Amino acid sequence: xxxxxxxxxxxxxxxxxxxxxxxxxxLNHDAMYWYRQDPGQGLRLIYYSQIVNDFQxxxxxxxxxxxxxxxxxxxxxxxxAQKNPTAFYLCASSIGFSPFTNEQFFxxxxxxxxx
Amino acid sequence: QKEVEQNSxxxxxxxxxxxxxxxxxxDQGSQSFFWYRQYSGKSPELIMFIYSNGDKEDGRFTAQLNxxxxxxxxxxxxxxxxxSATYLCAVKEGQGGSEKLVFGKGTKLTVNP
Numbered sequence: 001x002x003x004x005x006x007x008x009x010x011x012x013x014x015x016x017x018x019x020x021x022x023x024x025x026x027l028n029h030d031a032m033y034w035y036r037q038d039p040g041q042g043l044r045l046i047y048y049s050q051i052v053n054d055f056q057x058x059x060x061x062x063x064x065x066x067x068x069x070x071x072x073x074x075x076x077x078x079x080x081a082q083k084n085p086t087a088f089y090l091c092a093s094s095i096g097f098s099p100f101t102n103e104q105f106f107x108x109x110x111x112x113x114x115x
Numbered sequence: 116q117k118e119v120e121q122n123s124x125x126x127x128x129x130x131x132x133x134x135x136x137x138x139x140x141x142d143q144g145s146q147s148f149f150w151y152r153q154y155s156g157k158s159p160e161l162i163m164f165i166y167s168n169g170d171k172e173d174g175r176f177t178a179q180l181n182x183x184x185x186x187x188x189x190x191x192x193x194x195x196x197x198x199s200a201t202y203l204c205a206v207k208e209g210q211g212g213s214e215k216l217v218f219g220k221g222t223k224l225t226v227n228p
Contacts, residue, residue, distance in 0.1 A: 031214070033215070033216075035218075040123075040220075041220055042119075042203060042218040042219055042220035042221055043159070043203070043218040045215060045216075048215055050213070050214070056213060058215070090158055090159070096214075097214060098214075101147060101164055101166070102147070102207060102214055103149055103161050103164050104149075104161075104205075104216055105161065106158040106159050106160070107158060108157070108158050109157075109158045
């Protein structure tokens with residue numbers, strides 16, 4: 001059953017802690033993305049990766065880090081430097097470079113709450 | 116940062132009516148446009164994409180693109196209560212190894228029985 005999985009579904013973090021959100025896909029997609037969504041807001045891009053061992057900062061990368069050691073995995077670490085990390089985190093993947101399409105497909109999301 | 120603008124709504128239509136959702140974008144060079152549906156508390160799901168001027172139909176959904184006016188819309192015919200959701204417009208930005216989507220903030224649609 002192909003798709004994108006994210007874990008955990010809910011995550012609670014104490015201030016000052018680093019936490020890592022998991023994202024795995026078995027769609028054989030080259031590109032993967034991390035977004036953050038706040039209530040009533042659209043999606044803001046944190047980091048993206050077009051190929052293994054390479055990634056680029058999005059619009060709001062400060063306080064976050066990623067790795068892309070395997071094609072199917074793109075974990076996101078929320079560090080203690082992120083001042084307001086409570087949000088809904090969404091991972092997406094796409095086939096990669098395409099002249100016209102390159103539509104992204106989303107995982108179910110992780111809801112992070114800082115206590 | 117390229118901008119994608121949507122009316123935040125809420126847009127309320129009666130069951131069976133046509134719902135019209137609109138999106139404008141700032142980058143004249145944009146080539147591809149996507150509509151996603153997001154139910155409350157869930158992740159976005161792709162409805163349609165369009166990259167040629169004109170209309171593209173898929174079931175009850177029609178996407179319309181006018182590149183000269185930098186305008187893309189989504190029409191939902193015979194609206195159902197199950198269509199009640201937030202609809203996100205996205206525009207592809209970048210080329211080659213730096214392609215990404217820029218999302219609008221979404222329009223909340225309510226279909227009343």
